[in-house]
Structure formats: C-alpha cells, structure tokens
Amino acid sequence: MESGLRSVTEHVQRVLALVGPLPVVSLDLTDADGAVLAEDLHARVAVPPFDSAAMDGYAVRLADLPADGAPVTLQVTGDVAAGSGSGAGIGPGQAVRIMTGAPLPPGADAVIPVEHTSTGRFVAGAAREEGSVTLARRPRPHVRAAGEDVGRGELLARAGSEVTAAAVGALTASGTMRVAVRRRPLVAVISTGSELVPVGGVLGPGQITDSNGPMxxxxxxxxxxxxxxxxxxxDDAAALRAALDAASVGGTDLIVTAGGVSAGAADVVREVLAASGPEAGGVSDADVASVAMSPGKPQALARWRGVPWLALPGNPVGAYASFELFARPAIDRLRGLGGAAEGLPGQARNAERALLPLRYPLGHAHRSLRAATAWSSPAGRLQVLPVRWVDGGVEPAGSHHSLSALAAADALALVPPDVEKVRAGDVVQVLMLR
Structure with a gap:
C-alpha cells in the first residue's frame, strides 16, 4: 500500500463506527417489503394446513389399485374443489373428482392426474357426468401432505435479513401479519461546487450540470x-454550513456530500471541517484522510450537529465508487442488514483483496471473474474500475474517470494495491452493479 495512505479496511471501520442500527418499528407485512427484520420469524401455522391434491384428477385409495399397474374401474362418488370441505370421504372401489389445492377426502391417499385416466381432461365450468373412471396406479401419489412445505414453528426468516417479495409470500402463508423491522434510514445528499448548475438550469461559462447529486x-x-x-x-463555507444545517433536521440519519474534500484552494468541505472555535458551527469528530484507492483517494468523516457525515470526492466515478465502498455499508448498518448491524464480518479483514464482505455479508453481489483483456492498475492503491461483460470475462468499460464508462459498466472490478498489471485470464474480484 502507498506510504501515508489509510487502508480501505480502516476507513470502512471508521465509517461504521459513526453509525448504528436504527430503532425498531412495527409494520404490516404487506408494507414491509425492502425493510430489514429486527427479529427471527417462525411459521404460525403449517403450510399447507391440510393434506391436499397436487394435481387435478381423482382422489383414490391405493389399496384399490393393483401394484402391477393394471387398470381398474372405480365408481365416482363426488367432487372436491379448492376452497371447499373435504367431503364425506371414499370407501373401497370409489374415487372422487378433485382439483389442485383441494383437501384430500378422508380415506384417500393418492391422486391420479386426470390426463392419465379414461376421462382425459376436465372441462372448465362443466358439471360432472362420469359415473365411473378407469385408471391405474402412478409412480407418485400427487398429494401434498400437511406441513410438507412449512411446519408450524419452523424458522422462516432471520433477524438482519431483508423482507423480499418471496419472504412476504412465505410469511403470509404461514400466518404472519405484522413484523418488527428497522426504521428506513433518511439520507441527505449535498453536492458542492461553484461550477455546478441544477439539472435543467442554463449553463454559463465554465459551468456543468450537477450529476453527483442525482446519482x-x-x-x-x-x-x-x-x-x-x-x-x-x-464553494462558500457559509453556504455549505447552511445546507448542512438544513440537512441535519427532520430526523436525518446520514449526510453524504460530494466534492470539496481534496487539496484545492476552493475545497469548501475541507475548510468547514478544519474550522475550530465559534467558526466550527456544528462540526465534530472531523477526520480527513487520503485513502489508498483509485479513484476516490480524498475522503472525510465527521458529525454535523450530531448527524454522521460522509464527505466523498467530487470526481463522479470516485464519488460513486466511494458510495459503494463506504456509504452503502453505513446505510446497511443503519438498516440493520446482516453482519453490518454488528460490525465488520471476519472475512473483511483483508478488504483490499476482497471488499465484498464490507457491503455484502452474504456475498450475493460479489463474484470472481476472469479478465478478458489486460489493463494497468496504480501501485499501492485499490483500483475500483468500471468493467463490462464480454465473452470470456470482463474488460474496462472505458476510462476509469468517465461517467460514460460507469453507465456502461456491469460491475466494479476491485484490483488489490499490490497488483500493477492485470493480465488476460487473471481472476479479479467484482461488485455487481446489474
């Protein structure tokens, strides 16, 4: 690592030290998608709650069907539809028409799919006409046993996991109506720079449209x-203090700024962070650092009127890379997501080689892929490079300082500080963007 620079691992640790999991709130499960659970959830009821048909067909007694597969003719004595009762049951030599999901009649222990019977198929809306049906034993019983999917009391979701659409389905089916989750974080985003014009504004000489803020x-x-x-x-200290004051009210949990944190004469964030005495305003715990990454070397941390503040660089690709490596883990921890709620997982100790655990404790968006082409990497710094899919692996999506490369990227390659040349065929670690 380049001398005098802070490691990415250390900077992440300092970021996470600024924040903690937010308070717990109770929500209707149907309103909780995307929230992070604050408690383990167990099934309140079994799924399915009764033995049911897995196919449209005929409920039968296996005792009536020869084991050698010879066909038999049974008397059809009734119908059982999904959402109805199970009926009076069946006796020897009898069968009942049954639809998928309907409760199995007493006495039945198998369902023969209609397409494997003399009936052939059922006609939607048509009344039963057959008084008997010819059928034979099948390899499978086509019965879903009570509790086959989920047993009562079974653990369905752990605290620290996100409520997904699939989880909503499983939890609803098993009787959960309300869940305890972490409150959703409120993040204030501020872009800085006298050269920036709001989206849709008229550009004057030397001005550009603000892309960092929306991004x-x-x-x-x-x-x-x-x-x-x-x-x-x-780039005015008083203007930035006013914006920080506005950002710190209304329950804000995290402030993220872009720009003004480098070593230029007009870098207003550094000016505000360096202030002391009455001029310090609301700043505390200021920590300005040069981090061993490229792009994204200039970084700062602080609190503004008690609200955690992450100051990211103004270079757009550096700002985005910094968000992924520092701001997103902070948001994850505020949300109580996975290992981020308790701090860094153990595999993050060598974060320059594999940064995935900083952001993804479960590794669901991290992959090891091969480089399809060669590229150089700055000595002593973690390279965060936008890459895209090509046959055989990934390649740079364009200039590492280019917004167009970021927009075209499928992932961010993470090249360790001790690697100066990535060769075609080398394995590289990536954070998935798509």
Whole structure:
C-alpha cells in the first residue's frame, strides 16, 4: 500500500463506527417489503394446513389399485374443489373428482392426474357426468401432505435479513401479519461546487450540470434509504454550513456530500471541517484522510450537529465508487442488514483483496471473474474500475474517470494495491452493479 495512505479496511471501520442500527418499528407485512427484520420469524401455522391434491384428477385409495399397474374401474362418488370441505370421504372401489389445492377426502391417499385416466381432461365450468373412471396406479401419489412445505414453528426468516417479495409470500402463508423491522434510514445528499448548475438550469461559462447529486441520491434509494437532496452548493463555507444545517433536521440519519474534500484552494468541505472555535458551527469528530484507492483517494468523516457525515470526492466515478465502498455499508448498518448491524464480518479483514464482505455479508453481489483483456492498475492503491461483460470475462468499460464508462459498466472490478498489471485470464474480484 502507498506510504501515508489509510487502508480501505480502516476507513470502512471508521465509517461504521459513526453509525448504528436504527430503532425498531412495527409494520404490516404487506408494507414491509425492502425493510430489514429486527427479529427471527417462525411459521404460525403449517403450510399447507391440510393434506391436499397436487394435481387435478381423482382422489383414490391405493389399496384399490393393483401394484402391477393394471387398470381398474372405480365408481365416482363426488367432487372436491379448492376452497371447499373435504367431503364425506371414499370407501373401497370409489374415487372422487378433485382439483389442485383441494383437501384430500378422508380415506384417500393418492391422486391420479386426470390426463392419465379414461376421462382425459376436465372441462372448465362443466358439471360432472362420469359415473365411473378407469385408471391405474402412478409412480407418485400427487398429494401434498400437511406441513410438507412449512411446519408450524419452523424458522422462516432471520433477524438482519431483508423482507423480499418471496419472504412476504412465505410469511403470509404461514400466518404472519405484522413484523418488527428497522426504521428506513433518511439520507441527505449535498453536492458542492461553484461550477455546478441544477439539472435543467442554463449553463454559463465554465459551468456543468450537477450529476453527483442525482446519482448519489439514486444510489442511496437503491441501497434502501429515503433521500432528501440539497444543492448544488457553491464553494462558500457559509453556504455549505447552511445546507448542512438544513440537512441535519427532520430526523436525518446520514449526510453524504460530494466534492470539496481534496487539496484545492476552493475545497469548501475541507475548510468547514478544519474550522475550530465559534467558526466550527456544528462540526465534530472531523477526520480527513487520503485513502489508498483509485479513484476516490480524498475522503472525510465527521458529525454535523450530531448527524454522521460522509464527505466523498467530487470526481463522479470516485464519488460513486466511494458510495459503494463506504456509504452503502453505513446505510446497511443503519438498516440493520446482516453482519453490518454488528460490525465488520471476519472475512473483511483483508478488504483490499476482497471488499465484498464490507457491503455484502452474504456475498450475493460479489463474484470472481476472469479478465478478458489486460489493463494497468496504480501501485499501492485499490483500483475500483468500471468493467463490462464480454465473452470470456470482463474488460474496462472505458476510462476509469468517465461517467460514460460507469453507465456502461456491469460491475466494479476491485484490483488489490499490490497488483500493477492485470493480465488476460487473471481472476479479479467484482461488485455487481446489474
């Protein structure tokens, strides 16, 4: 690692030290998608709650069907539809028409699919006409036993996991109506720079449209936060303090700024962070650092009126990379997501080689892929490079400082500080973006 620079691992640890899991709230399960559970959830009822038909067909007694597969003719004595009772049951030599999901009649222990019987198929809306049916034993009984999917009391979801659409289905089916989850974080995003013009504004000489603010706001929403966006703010300390004051009210849990944190004469974030005495305003715990990554070397941490503040660089690709490596883990911890709720998981100790555990305790968005082409990497710094899919692996999506490369990227390659040359065929670690 380059001398005098802070490691990515250490900076993540300092970021996570600023935040903690948010308070627990109770929500209707149908309103909790995307929230993070604060408790383990167990099935209140079995799924299915009764023995049921897995196919449309005829409920029968296996005792009536020869083991050698010879066909028999049974008397059809009734119908059982999904959502109805199980009927009076069946006796020797009898069968009952039954539809998928309907409760198995007493006495039945198998269902013969209608397409494997003399009936052939059922006609929707038509009344039963057959008085008998010819059929034979099948390899499977086509019965879903009570509790076959989920047993009563079975663990369905752990605290620290996200409520997904699939989880909503399983939990609803097993009797859960309300869940205890962490409150959704509120993140304030502020872009800085006198050269920035709001989206849709008229550009003057030397001005550009603010892209960092909308980009980071979108990233924060994707990470599971609610967002308020301020700015762009000019390179003026008083203007930035006013914006920080506005951002720190209303229950804000995290402030993320972009720009003004490098070593330039007009870098207003550094000016505000360096203030002391009455001029310090609401700043505390200021921590300005050069982190061993490229892009994204200039970083800062602080609290503004008690609200955690992450100051990211103004280079758009550096800002996005910094969000993924630092701001997203902070949001994960605020949400109580997985291992982020308790701190760094053990495999994050060598984060320069595999950063996935910082953001994804379960590794669901991290992969090891092969480089399809060669590229260089800065010595002593973790390279965070936008890459895209090609046959045989990944390749740079364009210039590592280019927004167009970021937009075209499928992933961010993470090249360790001790690697100066990635060769075609080398295995690289990536964080998935798509």
């Amino acid at each position: 980071l706001a979108a990233a924060a929403r994707t990470a599971g936060a609610d967002v308020v966006r301020l700015g762009p703010v000019s």
